[in-house]
Amino acid sequence: MFVKVCGLRTPEAVDAAVEAGADAVGFVFAPGSVRLIDPASASVLLARVPERVETVGVFRGQPIDEVVRLARASGVGTIQLHGDEPDDHFARAAAGFRTIRAISAARFTESGHAGQERLLIDATVPGSGATFDPADLPVPPSVDWLLAGGLRPDNVAALIDAFEPSGVDVSSGVESAPGVKDPALIRAFIAATRP
Numbered sequence: 001m002f003v004k005v006c007g008l009r010t011p012e013a014v015d016a017a018v019e020a021g022a023d024a025v026g027f028v029f030a031p032g033s034v035r036l037i038d039p040a041s042a043s044v045l046l047a048r049v050p051e052r053v054e055t056v057g058v059f060r061g062q063p064i065d066e067v068v069r070l071a072r073a074s075g076v077g078t079i080q081l082h083g084d085e086p087d088d089h090f091a092r093a094a095a096g097f098r099t100i101r102a103i104s105a106a107r108f109t110e111s112g113h114a115g116q117e118r119l120l121i122d123a124t125v126p127g128s129g130a131t132f133d134p135a136d137l138p139v140p141p142s143v144d145w146l147l148a149g150g151l152r153p154d155n156v157a158a159l160i161d162a163f164e165p166s167g168v169d170v171s172s173g174v175e176s177a178p179g180v181k182d183p184a185l186i187r188a189f190i191a192a193t194r195p
């Protein structure tokens with residue numbers, strides 16, 4: 001099970017995720033987020049991340065030139081777009097980065113996903129800690145995909161069983177307060193994905 005821990009802002013949180021075996025760590029560059037980090041600070045944190053761990057910059061509704069500039073400045077290897085960005089944004093990002101297309105379960109349709117980027121299926125408001133309505137995803141995607149939205153150490157195992165995703169993505173569920181990661185919850189979450 002691929003595990004991504006998103007919205008990291010401190011060395012303690014990065015170390016907890018890496019040491020517990022996270023496959024990817026995420027840094028939010030979307031204005032207005034409680035988890036917003038500037039590229040220079042993210043770059044310092046990225047120096048703690050070993051090569052085996054994927055590093056992801058998260059964006060929402062920003063001009064693609066700005067996305068690419070921030071991604072380059074921070075040093076992340078993957079761009080995750082959350083704002084219903086057009087296909088040409090993904091094509092531009094894919095020229096230099098791996099890509100993840102984040103879409104709410106309510107808006108997902110198999111036929112609407114034609115791109116090569118990986119899929120992340122989320123609640124309607126990303127990073128809100130809300131789960132999506134299972135009725136919005138009656139049939140899981142046929143391609144590899146990450147499940148997100150309201151995952152926590154105490155519910156992730158059951159949700160993996162229910163949806164059978166290729167991976168999971170967590171943010172609020174490993175925080176002690178909005179934007180404040182709790183290393184113990186990060187460790188508990190990752191352990192719960194790998195019984």
Ligand SMILES: O=C(O)c1ccccc1NCC(=O)[C@H](O)[C@H](O)COP(=O)(O)O
Pocket residue numbers: 006007026028030033034035058059060082122123125126127128129130148149150151169170171172173
């Ligand atoms: O986390 C945010 O504040 C955020 C803001 C704008 C766009 C995306 C954002 N987060 C993206 C993520 O990858 C979250 O980890 C994912 O949506 C799951 O969130 P949560 O329900 O809090 O676990």
